[in-house]
Amino acid sequence: MKKIGIYAALITMMVSVGGVNAETTIAGGMSTGEGDAKAGKTKSELCQGCHGADGISLDPTTFPNLAGQFAGYIFKQVQDFQLGNRNDDTMSAMAATVTSREDLKDIAAYFATRKQMKGKASRSKVAKSGAKLFKDGNKKLGSYGACIRCHGEKGKGKGKNNSLFPVIGGQQKAYLIKQLKDFKSGKRTNDPAGMMAMVAKGLSNKEIKAVAEYVAGL
Ligand code: HEC
Numbered sequence: 001m002k003k004i005g006i007y008a009a010l011i012t013m014m015v016s017v018g019g020v021n022a023e024t025t026i027a028g029g030m031s032t033g034e035g036d037a038k039a040g041k042t043k044s045e046l047c048q049g050c051h052g053a054d055g056i057s058l059d060p061t062t063f064p065n066l067a068g069q070f071a072g073y074i075f076k077q078v079q080d081f082q083l084g085n086r087n088d089d090t091m092s093a094m095a096a097t098v099t100s101r102e103d104l105k106d107i108a109a110y111f112a113t114r115k116q117m118k119g120k121a122s123r124s125k126v127a128k129s130g131a132k133l134f135k136d137g138n139k140k141l142g143s144y145g146a147c148i149r150c151h152g153e154k155g156k157g158k159g160k161n162n163s164l165f166p167v168i169g170g171q172q173k174a175y176l177i178k179q180l181k182d183f184k185s186g187k188r189t190n191d192p193a194g195m196m197a198m199v200a201k202g203l204s205n206k207e208i209k210a211v212a213e214y215v216a217g218l
């Protein structure tokens with residue numbers, strides 16, 4: 001618990017100054033308003049083969065949605081794949097094909113300006129327990145684990161000026177589960193200050209499924 005307390009204080013600090021942090025340091029250099037979405041449409045043809053022409057995944061079991069995701073977040077993730085800070089056999093190879101920062105900015109701007117991802121709400125019991133976790137956290141993490149604190153109401157993040165916290169509401173369920181498990185196991189480690197790993201390590205596999213069921217429907 002003591003360790004969680006220290007992290008929580010650090011995170012609270014980061015969250016409160018997030019607007020500045022996200023654009024100047026953490027997102028790796030893409031500011032709001034940068035990138036040419038029109039040019040990005042053509043430059044992202046390869047990406048559209050998996051992520052869809054409008055950023056809605058063509059295979060929900062494998063590929064994430066990018067529609068309406070913050071440009072700064074997309075920029076950071078692709079850069080992380082390029083640098084080896086995040087690894088996936090398929091996506092790491094795709095990231096390597098984007099050779100200029102300008103192209104990446106244009107591509108990120110294109111997907112960010114597509115109609116934002118939106119799921120279909122599930123009324124299941126599982127989704128209900130996921131909703132509680134999303135809003136209140138769980139026993140192990142306390143309110144530190146409440147997703148809403150960082151991912152915002154409905155999981156739509158804190159706005160494009162704070163791309164530190166991605167849109168997760170309406171994301172594909174299978175992808176959400178995979179990412180939470182990757183953070184939990186330590187396969188994915190590119191989260192600033194280890195914020196997401198701290199949360200994911202405090203979730204059971206059952207809780208991961210429940211929260212994914214709820215979040216995918218937002
Ligand atoms: C052959 C299929 C394929 C293509 C083409 C592809 N991707 Fe991906 N992409 C993936 C997969 C699979 C993942 C999920 C990786 C994981 O599980 O961590 C992913 C993940 C991502 C993510 C992370 C999303 C998030 O929410 O964190 C971004 C951003 C992304 N891709 C951008 C791109 C861009 C930009 C291009 C074009 C240059 C591209 N992708 C081309 C398969 C593809």
Ligand code: HEC
Nearest residue numbers: 011144145146147150164166176179190191195196199211
């Ligand atoms: C203390 C802040 C914080 C809390 C609380 C938090 N997250 Fe996150 N989350 C983040 C950050 C920051 C990232 C982006 C990591 C990166 O840049 O790669 C993230 C990323 C994610 C991703 C990956 C998104 C993608 O597109 O790949 C998922 C899924 C996620 N969070 C789900 C959750 C869920 C579910 C909860 C609640 C159980 C939660 N988060 C609670 C900060 C938080």
